[in-house]
Amino acid sequence: MEKPLGCLSFSGLLIALLTFVILGAILFTQGGAMFSPGELNAQIAAAPLGGVRSHAELEHDCGACHTAPWQRNTMSDQCLECHTNIVAEITASQSLHGILMAEQGATCYACHTEHDGPDAVLTVIQTENFPHEVVGFSLEGHAQFADGTPFVCADCHQDGVAKFELAACEECHASLDADFTQFHVAAFGQECLGCHDGIDTYGTDFDHNQFFVLEGEHASGTCGGCHPDVRTMAEFKTAPQDCYACHAEDDEHNGEFGMDCAVCHTPTDWEQATFDHNLSNFPLEGEHADAACEECHQDNIYAGTPQDCYACHAKDDEHNGQYGSDCAACHTPVDWKQATFDHTLTAFPLTGAHNSVACADCHQDNIYAGTPQDCIACHVDPVFHQGLFSTSCTDCHTTTAWSPADYNQSHTFPFNHGESGVSACTVCHDPTLNTYTCYGCHEHTPANIDSKHREEGITNYTNCMECHPSGREDEGDHGDGD
Amino acid sequence: MRRSNRELWLALIAMLLITLLYVFVMSFERAIPSASGFFGHALGILGFILMLLTETLYSWRKRSRNASWGRMASWLRFHIFTGLVGPYMVLLHTSWKFNGLAGIVTLFTLIIVFSGIIGRYIYTAIPRTPDGIEIEAQQLSQQIQALESQLQRITSAGNQSTRELAQRLDALPQTSSAPFLTFLGNTFYEWSYRRQWRSEKRRLGSAARAQADQLQKVFKKRNALRRQIETIAIARRLLALWHALHIPIGIALFISAFVHIGGALYYATLLR
Numbered sequence: 001m002e003k004p005l006g007c008l009s010f011s012g013l014l015i016a017l018l019t020f021v022i023l024g025a026i027l028f029t030q031g032g033a034m035f036s037p038g039e040l041n042a043q044i045a046a047a048p049l050g051g052v053r054s055h056a057e058l059e060h061d062c063g064a065c066h067t068a069p070w071q072r073n074t075m076s077d078q079c080l081e082c083h084t085n086i087v088a089e090i091t092a093s094q095s096l097h098g099i100l101m102a103e104q105g106a107t108c109y110a111c112h113t114e115h116d117g118p119d120a121v122l123t124v125i126q127t128e129n130f131p132h133e134v135v136g137f138s139l140e141g142h143a144q145f146a147d148g149t150p151f152v153c154a155d156c157h158q159d160g161v162a163k164f165e166l167a168a169c170e171e172c173h174a175s176l177d178a179d180f181t182q183f184h185v186a187a188f189g190q191e192c193l194g195c196h197d198g199i200d201t202y203g204t205d206f207d208h209n210q211f212f213v214l215e216g217e218h219a220s221g222t223c224g225g226c227h228p229d230v231r232t233m234a235e236f237k238t239a240p241q242d243c244y245a246c247h248a249e250d251d252e253h254n255g256e257f258g259m260d261c262a263v264c265h266t267p268t269d270w271e272q273a274t275f276d277h278n279l280s281n282f283p284l285e286g287e288h289a290d291a292a293c294e295e296c297h298q299d300n301i302y303a304g305t306p307q308d309c310y311a312c313h314a315k316d317d318e319h320n321g322q323y324g325s326d327c328a329a330c331h332t333p334v335d336w337k338q339a340t341f342d343h344t345l346t347a348f349p350l351t352g353a354h355n356s357v358a359c360a361d362c363h364q365d366n367i368y369a370g371t372p373q374d375c376i377a378c379h380v381d382p383v384f385h386q387g388l389f390s391t392s393c394t395d396c397h398t399t400t401a402w403s404p405a406d407y408n409q410s411h412t413f414p415f416n417h418g419e420s421g422v423s424a425c426t427v428c429h430d431p432t433l434n435t436y437t438c439y440g441c442h443e444h445t446p447a448n449i450d451s452k453h454r455e456e457g458i459t460n461y462t463n464c465m466e467c468h469p470s471g472r473e474d475e476g477d478h479g480d481g482d
Numbered sequence: 483m484r485r486s487n488r489e490l491w492l493a494l495i496a497m498l499l500i501t502l503l504y505v506f507v508m509s510f511e512r513a514i515p516s517a518s519g520f521f522g523h524a525l526g527i528l529g530f531i532l533m534l535l536t537e538t539l540y541s542w543r544k545r546s547r548n549a550s551w552g553r554m555a556s557w558l559r560f561h562i563f564t565g566l567v568g569p570y571m572v573l574l575h576t577s578w579k580f581n582g583l584a585g586i587v588t589l590f591t592l593i594i595v596f597s598g599i600i601g602r603y604i605y606t607a608i609p610r611t612p613d614g615i616e617i618e619a620q621q622l623s624q625q626i627q628a629l630e631s632q633l634q635r636i637t638s639a640g641n642q643s644t645r646e647l648a649q650r651l652d653a654l655p656q657t658s659s660a661p662f663l664t665f666l667g668n669t670f671y672e673w674s675y676r677r678q679w680r681s682e683k684r685r686l687g688s689a690a691r692a693q694a695d696q697l698q699k700v701f702k703k704r705n706a707l708r709r710q711i712e713t714i715a716i717a718r719r720l721l722a723l724w725h726a727l728h729i730p731i732g733i734a735l736f737i738s739a740f741v742h743i744g745g746a747l748y749y750a751t752l753l754r
Contacts, residue, residue: 015730019737023583034583035745037517062749069752109753150512 032062042118050082056118065114076101079108096161099134123161138198146176166190187224194232212241216267256303282307286333322369348373352399384432412469438464489559493566500525500567504574517577517584518750529571530739533591536565537732554610562602569595583742590735597728604724607668607717609710622711629704636697647682647694651675651701668709675705 026034042056050064058064067073080087089097100106113124132139144150153161156168169192174181188195200206208214212226224230226246227239240246244259250270251257257264264275277284282305284291296312297305310317310325316336317323323330330341343350348371362378363371372378376391389396389409396405407425415422418441428436438444453461458476461467467476507521508514515521540561543551551557569591576588609617637648679698686694710717 009729011726012729012733015733016737019734023738023741026583032745032749034586035742035749036582037584038579038581066749067754069748069754074754107754 031060032066033060035062036115038115039117040114041116041120041122043122049084052082055114055122074107076106076108079112096135100131103131103134133198136197137193140199142198166192187222188227189231191231195230195236211237212239216269218267252300253302256301284333286335288333318366319368322367353401354399384434386434388434413465413471417471436465489562490566493563496563496567497570500571500574514577515574517575517579518746522575522577525571526575529568529573529575530743532564532568533572533739534736536561536568537736558602558605562598565595565598583738583745587735587738587742590731590738594728594731594735597724597731601721601724601728604717604721607710607713608721609707609714619711619714622707622714626704626707626711629700629707632700633697633704636693636700640693640697643686643690644693644697647686648697648701650682651679651698668713671705671709675702 023034036059040055040059042054045053047053052058055065065075065078067075067078080090086097089095090101092098093102100111111124111130112122113120114122116124130139139151142151142156155172157164158168159165167190170181170185170190173184195202212218214221227236230236230239242259243261243265244251247261248255248259251261263279264273266272266274277289294300306312308325309327309331313327314321314325317327329345330339332338332340360366374391375393375397379393381389381391395409396407398406413428417423425433427441428438430437439446439449449461453459456476469475504515504521504525511519515525517523517526540557543554543557572591573588576584579585580588609622633648637645640648679702683691683694683698
């Protein structure tokens with residue numbers, strides 16, 4: 001360095017010192033006024049506040065409003081030192097000041113500016129900065145007019161920011177769209193703030209679908225159609241969403257199909273009904289699915305339609321009621337011909353050879369009712385039975401086959417006569433059951449029998465069973481020798 | 483853009499760009515950007531930093547000529563550029579309110595800018611080497627003698643018309659009878675010489691113009707040296723006087739500015 005900086009020269013230091021002295025003197029005599037960016041407001045108050053009638057009287061007393069960064073008091077505290085009437089407003093939670101100051105970090109100077117001259121307005125609220133939503137109405141949708149002109153407070157608050165008349169809404173909006181405003185006010189009243197919070201206009205951007213999907217005819221309806229006489233958003237939300245709440249008067253079914261119209265109808269058109277019969281307690285199957293509605297539901301009467309087959313199909317009953325009225329016991333809705341009659345469920349289950357006989361063998365002339373169940377009604381009693389057996393075939397026969405028969409009725413002559421166990425009927429009854437012969441067994445030859453009886457002086461011995469009903473030889477001792 | 487005035491053009495372009503940005507912000511905010519707003523503060527802070535650079539860097543470089551931190555001419559150009567752009571930004575920062583100390587700082591700023599413009603005029607009137615070292619009168623006389631010899635050679639080698647042209651250019655007024663008036667009229671003499679030369683040049687044929695160009699450059703250089711040698715004493719006295727005024731104003735400006743910054747921090751930035 002060849003030379004010191006100019007400011008470090010004697011003259012430089014002298015000037016620096018002089019500057020400090022001058023500024024210090026001004027600061028001492030004028031306070032911080034030299035830092036003032038402009039004159040204070042000179043508006044005269046009706047009554048003194050804090051000992052002065054206007055801010056202008058505090059021109060040289062910066063400390064009256066400004067506090068040092070290290071002091072506990074804030075500027076707002078300093079304001080309230082004088083403006084004691086505002087203190088009461090702040091403590092009232094519903095007042096404008098109360099709502100605003102309840103916001104964290106709220107200050108007086110956010111709205112009340114100073115140093116803009118003696119005649120400047122003290123309350124300058126920048127719409128883009130003022131947290132208007134804290135008073136219940138956001139300015140999000142009211143930043144500027146349609147032509148780009150920014151809103152000013154007086155556009156809505158014609159009598160000062162502390163006052164607001166709802167008529168201002170109607171007046172302004174009527175100038176934009178008189179017809180709509182008139183209609184809207186007529187439908188929902190003049191309490192705009194009951195629904196509108198300034199954020200959602202519930203206009204073209206409103207998504208009604210998040211509450212109730214507007215489709216078809218619903219989309220072209222008026223708000224009041226579903227929300228009559230609504231005045232608040234809460235009331236809007238109470239609008240019923242079930243069809244019948246609105247469409248009861250439109251119900252041509254007179255409630256016969258219940259109240260959930262959407263089961264069959266869409267919002268597009270009442271006529272485009274798509275009734276799903278299968279959701280009812282009478283699903284349509286087979287031929288039923290192709291039947292016209294009125295075939296079952298005459299005169300458009302749907303409620304109380306009988307569900308028993310015979311109610312509709314009595315005329316179709318080729319059985320003339322012989323099988324009762326429950327067609328479904330044998331038939332399906334697919335085809336009458338595809339009947340699947342289960343004879344085992346009747347009082348005469350088909351077993352054995354009965355299973356293979358044609359229906360007509362038992363039920364002549366298609367007559368089913370009253371078909372006799374006793375065997376003899378169908379089966380002719382054979383000649384060889386006559387006089388010997390009853391007509392109850394099942395006493396001896398099964399349905400499998402007539403033969404072999406199992407005779408289990410009274411029979412004085414033991415079946416196990418002799419020494420060869422139970423003998424076949426034909427051993428004795430040959431060739432017919434109504435005759436018998438004892439010859440042919442043991443020593444019962446005609447000559448032998450004749451010889452033995454003659455020895456006993458018995459000459460009438462042709463009816464063996466008369467004297468030997470059990471086949472024992474000694475039974476004949478009591479005979480009279482005839 | 484003449485090389486000698488490049489810093490002035492660059493400063494003008496920078497100020498135009500800043501003005502455009504200022505107008506854009508103003509139209510966006512629909513109001514003059516306030517000094518306490520983000521944009522206003524940015525203008526003030528950046529402008530003041532440029533002013534600080536203006537006052538410090540060139541002074542430091544000027545006082546350390548032995549150091550090789552770029553040529554003095556470059557530092558002077560930077561000094562002029564920041565000395566114009568910085569104050570302009572500070573002026574915009576005021577939001578056109580000149581109350582109290584802030585107004586005094588703005589006033590000092592404007593004074594120092596005008597003072598700087600005058601200082602530049604005085605400073606460049608003193609012949610210097612590219613490193614800013616002043617050239618003494620004896621060296622100037624030697625340079626003039628060399629140029630006279632060069633003129634002699636050119637006119638001797640030239641034809642009659644060249645000699646007549648040399649006589650006409652030599653006859654043009656180059657200085658005033660009073661050195662102070664010569665100093666003030668420096669620009670006028672240069673302008674008058676250029677005007678005369680353009681007039682003479684139009685009379686010449688294309689073949690003679692090349693030699694005439696060489697002749698007029700030597701004349702121009704010699705005339706400038708003659709004016710410098712005549713005004714060097716008064717220019718040095720004026721520069722000393724200018725220093726005596728400019729530096730105190732600058733000191734007062736920066737002290738006031740720092741106090742203003744302190745006040746702004748206390749009363750506005752740290753506002754609670």
